[in-house]
Each structure stands twice: as C-alpha cells, then as structure tokens.
Amino acid sequence: MNTRYTAIATASGREGRAVSSDGRLDVTLAPPKDLGGSGEGTNPEQLFAAGYAACFASALQLVGRRKKIDVSEASVTAEVSLVPDGEAFGLAVTLRVELPDELQGETGTALVEATHQVCPYSNATRGNVPVKLVID
Template identity: 40%
Template structure:
C-alpha cells in the first residue's frame, strides 16, 4: 500500500531567531540552450536531483513555437504552490478547514517603462470556498507576510550573479 502524502508540520511557522540567514533547503536547476542554443527558446531545464526535466519553449505570444513551458509559467507555479502551502499552514494552525482552496498565480512578462527593457508583474487570486470573507481576508493578509514568494515580490531578493569560468 502506498504511503499517503501528508502536509508539512505547522512547526514550520515557528519563528527563527538568529543574526544570519539560516538555510533549510537548496536546489539547483541547470538550463542548457538546446537546438537554438537559447535557453528560453529551446532549452532544457534539469534539477540537480533529477525530479524536474522539461523542455523550455518561447510562447507563441512572443513569436515562438510554444509546445513547452516557459520561465513565467515556472515562476507562477512556484508562487502559487508556495502561497497555497503557507495559506494551508496558517489555516491549520488557526483551526480553519480549507476545503477545495485554490491559488492562481498570473505572471505577465512585459516592457518596463523605467528602463525600456523587461519586467514581470504577478497577480495572485485565492478562492476559499466556505470560509467567511473576513476570515479569508485575514488569512490571506497573514499569508502574504510569511510566503517567501510574496515577500520576494514585495521586498526583492538577495541575488548573486557570478561567472563560473
């Protein structure tokens, strides 16, 4: 019999006290260029543990062939999954049942009026059926405070870009 998947423990909500960033998990995804020698247009994305391997394709809306995923979809998936998870942890701690809760993350790639280049916009839409509106709004506000993707979107992220060779 297959073991049933369980949600993470609510102890993940325990506050950390320390002076430095405390890493809990790290992963690496490598993108190679593929047929067009261009990661976004024809790349292959592979995770270091082998659990992720997919073809990247430029969406038809940007002049590509479509037929694969793209960075915006991957970011939206991560954002929605993280927000949904944080939402569920907070609801569990508060004794609120979230039956059929959904989180949609819409990520839009577009032109940046500040520098004329590119930027992303994200919109998160949450559906919490059978949860009173005031309770749902408070739960969502609190989730925004703890979801790392929401914090990154609001505050930025430490990012190091380094040449390896």
C-alpha cells in the same frame, strides 16, 4: 542563516532545457507563441506561476493551521505576466485564491493577507514585483 533546503536547476535560456540537480525536473523550454516562439515547451513565467501558486497554497495551509481554520478546499492560481519596464522587462503577478463560501469576507481577506506575509515567494517579490491578491 539556517538554510532548510536549496533547490538547484540549470537552464540554457528561454529555448532549450531546464534540469534540476536531482533530475526530477527536466523540461523543454520555448517561448510562447504570443512572443513569437514555437510554444512547444514551457517558459519561465509558467514555471514561476506554478512555483508561486504551490508555495502560496502551502503557506495558506500553514496559516490556516495556526489560526485553526480549515482551508483544505482552497486553491491558488497564479497569473504571471511579462511586462515591459523601459528597456528591460519585469513581472506582474495576480494571485487568485479560491476559498470556500464560509471563508469569504473579512475572515478570508485576513487569512490571505496573513499568508502573503508568510509565503517565501511573496517575501522575495515584495517591493519589486506588483502582486495583486484576488479572493474568488
């Protein structure tokens, strides 16, 4: 496998810190109030949502360039939910892709579905995490 980039981060748990190896990311972690925590920091689901939204938006730009479609006005919001899964927990994701009016309909749907095939986060979660695509 030809690796193009490797990100490295260390965390001490849901309460503490997460730090990237280069020091560019250094965040305080705390469970959200909804889960009985202080809410005084970020949490893994927020970090995953930010990463997935950024990655999907970048993949959308790539697919747009390949198809010669201007997607510069598009944005992606990721909603990452922590859900019970028997004795464990899992994730569920909704990706809300905001497209300009001229890309609504079949063109936008095809564009978003093609992006879902290209995005590394989509490929990593496929078959393991339910992902709902919503075009706004």
